[in-house]
Amino acid sequence: MRAREELIYKEECYKIIGLIFEVFNNVGYGHKEKFYQKAVANIFTENGITLKEQLKARVKFKGKEIGYYLFDFLVLDRIVIELKQKNYFSKKDIEQLYSYLKAVNLKLGILVYFTNDGIRYKRIVNIK
Numbered sequence: 001m002r003a004r005e006e007l008i009y010k011e012e013c014y015k016i017i018g019l020i021f022e023v024f025n026n027v028g029y030g031h032k033e034k035f036y037q038k039a040v041a042n043i044f045t046e047n048g049i050t051l052k053e054q055l056k057a058r059v060k061f062k063g064k065e066i067g068y069y070l071f072d073f074l075v076l077d078r079i080v081i082e083l084k085q086k087n088y089f090s091k092k093d094i095e096q097l098y099s100y101l102k103a104v105n106l107k108l109g110i111l112v113y114f115t116n117d118g119i120r121y122k123r124i125v126n127i128k
Contacts, residue, residue, distance in 0.1 A: 029116045033085045057103035071100045080109035087115045101126035
């Protein structure tokens with residue numbers, strides 16, 4: 001198991017998650033995902049974190065596009081963030097984020113859940 005010092009983008013993730021907690025502390029639980037997305041985009045921008053929203057991750061076969069995924073945020077041009085408003089992690093959501101990472105060839109994604117108990121998150125690493 002890797003030591004915490006070896007975590008991918010450790011400092012960036014610490015700041016990102018801290019800002020997402022700030023969103024929850026100000027907005028609370030029970031809102032639509034799109035409201036959380038707007039609040040997160042706003043606080044990232046206010047804090048100088050570059051982001052792109054609602055990006056297409058194209059999937060290709062033999063050079064031809066066969067489809068695409070649409071994900072919430074690309075932060076700092078290297079971290080995919082997907083927001084959910086629910087109380088539990090699902091295998092489907094984890095696999096979905098992993099597929100995004102493979103499609104855009106990035107190393108790290110963060111799956112963030114706005115739950116009735118606060119924020120929960122998982123770091124998803126693309127090991128290929």
